[in-house]
Amino acid sequence: MAVMNIREAIASTLLSEMERDEDIILLGEDVVGGNGTAGGPEAIGGIWGTSPGLWEKFGPERVIDTPISESAIIGAAAGAALSGKRPVAELMFADFVGVSLDQLWNQMAKFRYMFGGKAKCPAVVRLVYGAGMQTAAQHSQSVYAMLTAIPGLKVVLPTTPADAKGMLTEALRGDDPVMFFEHKTLYGVKGEVPDGDHRQRFGEARVVREGGDVTVVACGRMVNFSEKAAEKLEPDGIGIDLLDLRTTSPLDEDAILESVEQTGRLVVVDESPPRCSLASDIASMVSERAFTSLKAPPAMVTAPHSPIPFARNLERAWVPSPQKIEEAVRRVLGFRQEG
Amino acid sequence: MQLNRDELLGAYRRMKTIRDFEERLHEEIKTGEIAGFTHLYAGQEAVAVGICDQLTVEDKIVSTHRGHGHCIAKGCDVKGMMKEIYGRAGGLCKGRGGSMHIADLDVGMLGANGIVGGGAPQAVGAAIAARLQGKGRVGVAFSGDGACNQGTTFEAMNLASVTKVPAIFVFENNHYSEHTGDAYAVGTDKDIASRAEAFGMRAWRANGCDFFDTYSAFAELLEYVRAGNGPAAIELDTERYYGHFEGDPQRYRGKGELERIREERDCLKAFRSRVTEAALLTNEDLDAVDTEVGELIDEAVAEARADELPDAATVADDVYVEYY
Numbered sequence A: 001m002a003v004m005n006i007r008e009a010i011a012s013t014l015l016s017e018m019e020r021d022e023d024i025i026l027l028g029e030d031v032v033g034g035n036g037t038a039g040g041p042e043a044i045g046g047i048w049g050t051s052p053g054l055w056e057k058f059g060p061e062r063v064i065d066t067p068i069s070e071s072a073i074i075g076a077a078a079g080a081a082l083s084g085k086r087p088v089a090e091l092m093f094a095d096f097v098g099v100s101l102d103q104l105w106n107q108m109a110k111f112r113y114m115f116g117g118k119a120k121c122p123a124v125v126r127l128v129y130g131a132g133m134q135t136a137a138q139h140s141q142s143v144y145a146m147l148t149a150i151p152g153l154k155v156v157l158p159t160t161p162a163d164a165k166g167m168l169t170e171a172l173r174g175d176d177p178v179m180f181f182e183h184k185t186l187y188g189v190k191g192e193v194p195d196g197d198h199r200q201r202f203g204e205a206r207v208v209r210e211g212g213d214v215t216v217v218a219c220g221r222m223v224n225f226s227e228k229a230a231e232k233l234e235p236d237g238i239g240i241d242l243l244d245l246r247t248t249s250p251l252d253e254d255a256i257l258e259s260v261e262q263t264g265r266l267v268v269v270d271e272s273p274p275r276c277s278l279a280s281d282i283a284s285m286v287s288e289r290a291f292t293s294l295k296a297p298p299a300m301v302t303a304p305h306s307p308i309p310f311a312r313n314l315e316r317a318w319v320p321s322p323q324k325i326e327e328a329v330r331r332v333l334g335f336r337q338e339g
Numbered sequence B: 001m002q003l004n005r006d007e008l009l010g011a012y013r014r015m016k017t018i019r020d021f022e023e024r025l026h027e028e029i030k031t032g033e034i035a036g037f038t039h040l041y042a043g044q045e046a047v048a049v050g051i052c053d054q055l056t057v058e059d060k061i062v063s064t065h066r067g068h069g070h071c072i073a074k075g076c077d078v079k080g081m082m083k084e085i086y087g088r089a090g091g092l093c094k095g096r097g098g099s100m101h102i103a104d105l106d107v108g109m110l111g112a113n114g115i116v117g118g119g120a121p122q123a124v125g126a127a128i129a130a131r132l133q134g135k136g137r138v139g140v141a142f143s144g145d146g147a148c149n150q151g152t153t154f155e156a157m158n159l160a161s162v163t164k165v166p167a168i169f170v171f172e173n174n175h176y177s178e179h180t181g182d183a184y185a186v187g188t189d190k191d192i193a194s195r196a197e198a199f200g201m202r203a204w205r206a207n208g209c210d211f212f213d214t215y216s217a218f219a220e221l222l223e224y225v226r227a228g229n230g231p232a233a234i235e236l237d238t239e240r241y242y243g244h245f246e247g248d249p250q251r252y253r254g255k256g257e258l259e260r261i262r263e264e265r266d267c268l269k270a271f272r273s274r275v276t277e278a279a280l281l282t283n284e285d286l287d288a289v290d291t292e293v294g295e296l297i298d299e300a301v302a303e304a305r306a307d308e309l310p311d312a313a314t315v316a317d318d319v320y321v322e323y324y
């Protein structure tokens, strides 16, 4: 086991997988950097530094710097994947799915089905997402719900370095298009990472803690915030079952339902507006499938129905906070117990 | 082209305001008080001012992520901009937008844009509206050498061309899109104007570090577009003085490149020598503007710091015009 952060886990996995499989190629903006300049190529691995040195090692045919053309980046990844390669396409900010949506939604996601199950499109799209750095309305969004809603795409969101390695490896060995979400505030999160081959199957939620009173379901940065809330609740004797979804497509429905059947109470935490969200999706799934187990209505802790503001205090008010999670837990516990 | 004394002083004041605004931000960002992404326009002032000085309030511009210069040149309130960048309640966009999303529709500034290539189609829309208005107004899209590679920019040029609307594509070639050089990313051998020509437009090329060159090329272009000849483009060869973002180590620069461009391609220096040599303005005239601008920026920063934060309870306001 080595200790590293999420950024390093992604970089080292890309490196070892590219060594193992020469069909893996990488493309994105500034994944090399310095091309066409006096300073020369830098191999910086994108502005987030998640694929450094790969250009030096694998050369310009496998590590491709692209102009600012997200539609072409995703479309080229789709075409390369249909042609037997395993492209890893980087979107510097997940918000730029807006520019490339057709290639994801009408193209990549649908090939296999439209072509009668004959095609494979093993493309991995890496998307840097999330609020918390005051990057404002067009550079902070968590667009996972939108992509989760598209049949044909798998959607994964690692929150630990081990999962970053395990799920990136799984994505690169699998044959479906995978949307790999990297939260911009989580790159520095450190943890132990298994050596050698490490694959984390999709659709297996991670049990972060078991407490028995309330089930809290979260993904991404909201897992950490939920842990903070759980720590606040612990001294009051309130125990949380905290599930890190790891992947939203496929969704580990069993893990959610099993926990709710024990606790009878659900809080879903989602770093995005509430309408047609991951939170509403899970709340409705639980209402439908575990209705008789529920002792309180499912609670959703989400952002408001608005774009993401810039100002520090407004952004803080927008993002679901540990405090709001704590309040929601107390609320579902207090349901019909006031009097 | 003959500019009178007031016009010259005004142009200098606006360029200097942009420069000081950006240099001050460069310092203030280090204090940690300003977060998010702030892309500085210093070095490119002659472009924004050489162009916007010829536009009316009714002409519309669409800007980019590097938008402070376009905002100031088009007449946005400098103090309101500073407050916006500080994320304060009194900001031009109430602190909701920040540096990348400053807009002021009242002065025809339709917005900076965090999405590279997001703006050009909107300028075509503004041009469609301008044609309907029938007063010879135009829609102007500012785009970088990076943005010119987006499909949206190509689509916008073609749409403008086939509809023959008064859209103007201003390509600010500062030779870099983040870390990547135009020699790599602009497939038409670094030549962006030729792309506009390929879409059937007339295109001009000018030195974007020289106010007078930019001004006179754009004057010709504007006359052509205002006369109803359809869209046109201009490519300006210019320089950005700072990193792409604050903290960028700029390893992609050549040795001595930054010193050289500041020495040889500085639009403020060039302006000063040109107008003083031609005895149009004196050094004292210009120094007086420098002092005035310095005070304005000091005040803008002080007032931004002192301004209140937005009320957090308003976070979900302004999403719709009408709620029900």
Ligand SMILES: Cc1ncc(C[n+]2csc(CCOP(=O)(O)OP(=O)(O)O)c2C)c(N)n1
Pocket: A029, A068, A070, A092, A096, A099, B064, B065, B066, B114, B115, B116, B117, B143, B144, B145, B146, B147, B148, B174, B176, B177, B178, B240, B244
């Ligand atoms: C759609 C989209 N892709 C990528 C980015 C990230 N990004 C911001 S600015 C920039 C470079 C833009 O270069 P250019 O158009 O030349 O403008 P300059 O920064 O030189 O002013 C990039 C890649 C973005 N904001 N939007």
Ligand SMILES: [Mg+2]
Pocket: B144, B145, B146, B172, B173, B174, B175, B176, B177, B178
């Ligand atoms: Mg540029």
